[in-house]
Amino acid sequence: MKKIVFVCDVNNFPSGAFKFVENLNETEALLLTGAFFHSANFDVVAPATVEFAPEPILAFTDTDIKAVNSSIEKFEQKCKQNGIEYRVHEESDVFKLDDFIKETRFADAVVMSEQLFFSHIDVDQPNSFMKDVLHCSECPLLVIPEDYSPVTHITIAYDGKKEIMFAIKQFCYLFPQYTQLPTDIVYWVDKTDDEIPDLDYLEEFAGRHFSNLNFKELFFDPKQYIADWSRKNKNTIFISGSYKRSGLSSILKKNFVEDMIKHPSAILFIAHNR
Amino acid sequence: MIKVIAALDALKLSESTVDYSVYFAKEFNAHIVAAFLEEMVYHARPEADEDYVFTDWSQMDTLVKKEEQLRAVSKKNVQTRFEAEGVNYNIHRDKTFALKSLLRESHYSDMILIDENEKFSNWDSSKPSLFMKNLLSDADCPVIVVPAEFKPIEKFVFAYDGSPSSVYAIRQFSYLFPATPLKEVEILMITDDKHSNHFPNQHLLKELLKRKYATVLQSIIKSDHTDEALVKHLQAENKNCMLILGAYQRSSFSRWLYQSIADLLIAEVEIPLFIAHK
Numbered sequence: 001m002k003k004i005v006f007v008c009d010v011n012n013f014p015s016g017a018f019k020f021v022e023n024l025n026e027t028e029a030l031l032l033t034g035a036f037f038h039s040a041n042f043d044v045v046a047p048a049t050v051e052f053a054p055e056p057i058l059a060f061t062d063t064d065i066k067a068v069n070s071s072i073e074k075f076e077q078k079c080k081q082n083g084i085e086y087r088v089h090e091e092s093d094v095f096k097l098d099d100f101i102k103e104t105r106f107a108d109a110v111v112m113s114e115q116l117f118f119s120h121i122d123v124d125q126p127n128s129f130m131k132d133v134l135h136c137s138e139c140p141l142l143v144i145p146e147d148y149s150p151v152t153h154i155t156i157a158y159d160g161k162k163e164i165m166f167a168i169k170q171f172c173y174l175f176p177q178y179t180q181l182p183t184d185i186v187y188w189v190d191k192t193d194d195e196i197p198d199l200d201y202l203e204e205f206a207g208r209h210f211s212n213l214n215f216k217e218l219f220f221d222p223k224q225y226i227a228d229w230s231r232k233n234k235n236t237i238f239i240s241g242s243y244k245r246s247g248l249s250s251i252l253k254k255n256f257v258e259d260m261i262k263h264p265s266a267i268l269f270i271a272h273n274r
Numbered sequence: 275m276i277k278v279i280a281a282l283d284a285l286k287l288s289e290s291t292v293d294y295s296v297y298f299a300k301e302f303n304a305h306i307v308a309a310f311l312e313e314m315v316y317h318a319r320p321e322a323d324e325d326y327v328f329t330d331w332s333q334m335d336t337l338v339k340k341e342e343q344l345r346a347v348s349k350k351n352v353q354t355r356f357e358a359e360g361v362n363y364n365i366h367r368d369k370t371f372a373l374k375s376l377l378r379e380s381h382y383s384d385m386i387l388i389d390e391n392e393k394f395s396n397w398d399s400s401k402p403s404l405f406m407k408n409l410l411s412d413a414d415c416p417v418i419v420v421p422a423e424f425k426p427i428e429k430f431v432f433a434y435d436g437s438p439s440s441v442y443a444i445r446q447f448s449y450l451f452p453a454t455p456l457k458e459v460e461i462l463m464i465t466d467d468k469h470s471n472h473f474p475n476q477h478l479l480k481e482l483l484k485r486k487y488a489t490v491l492q493s494i495i496k497s498d499h500t501d502e503a504l505v506k507h508l509q510a511e512n513k514n515c516m517l518i519l520g521a522y523q524r525s526s527f528s529r530w531l532y533q534s535i536a537d538l539l540i541a542e543v544e545i546p547l548f549i550a551h552k
Contacts, residue, residue: 031485
């Protein structure tokens with residue numbers, strides 16, 4: 001039984017992510033925790049004002065709270081309709097990033113929208129709000145496109161690094177029901193004589209967890225053709241490793257994950273061992 | 275099916291690691307990889323002489339031949355045992371650098387099983403050995419440190435202190451060892467706060483545990499000397515348990531803080547320890 005954190009902001013209810021949760025709940029009973037982010041955090045805004053005038057902020061906060069309550073109502077209604085056990089984070093009026101981190105510490109996974117998260121403030125995804133969530137989560141995340149359709153395929157972006165192995169392990173533990181699906185372990189080759197690193201070790205591990213496994217070497221530059229690839233692989237969960245703040249290799253991977261989010265089509269599974 | 279590395283020294287085969295491998299293979303449907311590790315500068319003692327420290331280089335050829343025989347015997351013993359018990363297994367021989375090979379294995383495995391006395395050195399007399407300390411801090415999968423003598427596990431005890439690392443260990447453990455009706459599960463906190471009757475983030479912890487295990491016993495022990503109290507509690511009441519702890523995490527301060535507890539437990543308590551860190 002899994003505990004999943006459902007991330008939502010004030011104005012944008014992630015319907016694709018909810019459909020994914022509905023499908024998950026059909027195979028295994030879930031506890032869904034609604035994490036509803038407010039647009040403005042009063043604590044952050046107040047010290048920035050030269051002359052403290054709380055009225056406009058209070059009015060904005062009031063509208064914000066009403067919008068959040070309407071999102072929560074929708075969330076509760078949909079959970080009841082689909083027989084999903086749920087809880088709404090209720091500790092304070094403002095949902096802070098610290099609260100989110102604590103929720104993810106005690107959860108198995110996070111689900112969120114690939115396009116909608118705070119898109120009313122910044123439509124260019126991944127925006128700073130989404131980046132914060134991706135960085136700070138203490139459990140794996142699933143970033144789900146709005147036109148979600150059921151998963152029929154798994155793709156693993158393998159690069160021989162320990163980060164991707166960590167992500168593969170977490171995916172197998174969390175979603176064993178998907179390990180029966182056709183699974184491609186993809187290695188993007190720079191030169192024609194490149195070989196898949198540690199292939200024998202990888203085969204030994206993956207063979208224990210996935211039952212329908214293919215290894216593929218791809219020769220195209222993923223950064224250039226990722227949009228095309230993503231469009232053609234709509235029903236796929238794409239497993240990617242690190243999304244950390246530091247290190248050169250993580251910058252490269254980060255760009256890759258960000259490119260995938262910019263061209264939403266496949267579901268992204270991100271796990272990092274911070 | 276999970277892939278478990280049984281880390282073995284063929285020059286002094288740990289019967290306990292082999293016993294626990296068979297146990298995990300049967301109880302938790304594990305595939306065992308018997309990894310026979312070798313260290314370039316670690317050789318068998320030519321005689322059964324406890325005071326022997328340095329390798330006698332003049333007898334090197336004889337020694338290497340003897341070692342090969344010993345390795346072949348150990349491998350044969352493990353194969354015979356696994357086949358007799360119907361264990362799914364394969365064998366790796368990791369040459370040259372024991373630690374480096376085992377860390378590489380850890381990227382591609384779900385868990386490592388290792389005897390608490392493994393050293394891969396003739397001169398290291400510390401417990402846990404430097405090899406064990408380095409393994410625990412750098413492994414990329416959870417490590418189960420097993421005692422020298424096999425005891426079937428009747429109870430899982432989670433050492434919880436509210437830290438992200440202790441929650442991480444609980445989560446990783448629950449993925450590898452789902453609930454079985456025959457095993458008791460206990461959550462244990464040792465605190466020096468005499469007024470505390472609650473676990474940190476109690477409602478979130480309960481919510482998580484309820485999803486993983488049907489019944490979880492709760493124990494809070496109050497003591498000024500938390501390390502000693504933990505050792506005493508495990509020695510007295512939990513002789514056949516496995517302790518799950520989030521020690522040896524990579525960030526500097528907390529690593530040193532929890533490392534001392536893990537080291538103490540390895541030295542003082544004869545139970546398997548499941549150690550996972552972020």
